[in-house]
Amino acid sequence: MTHKFVDDTTLTKIVAKSLPSHTKANCNELARQANEAGMNVNGHKTKEILFRTMTRNQPSSLSLCGEAVE
Secondary structure: OOOEEOOOOOOOOOOOOOOOOOHHHHHHHHHHHHHHOOEEOOHHHOOOOOOOOOOOOOOOOOEEOOEEOO
């Protein structure tokens, strides 16, 4: 059995303040595509970095492959 791993994959989203973020769906799609290619995504090692202006609405928390994203 062969296992493939991908390091340093980046998903970048620019979201206008007035629009909802689809980051959760994009993360799920990334994991699906990796799975189809026979690669494993380690949700435990995945990090989320937010660069944004201060708003009252906090973005929803992300999970990837059943693991909460830090």
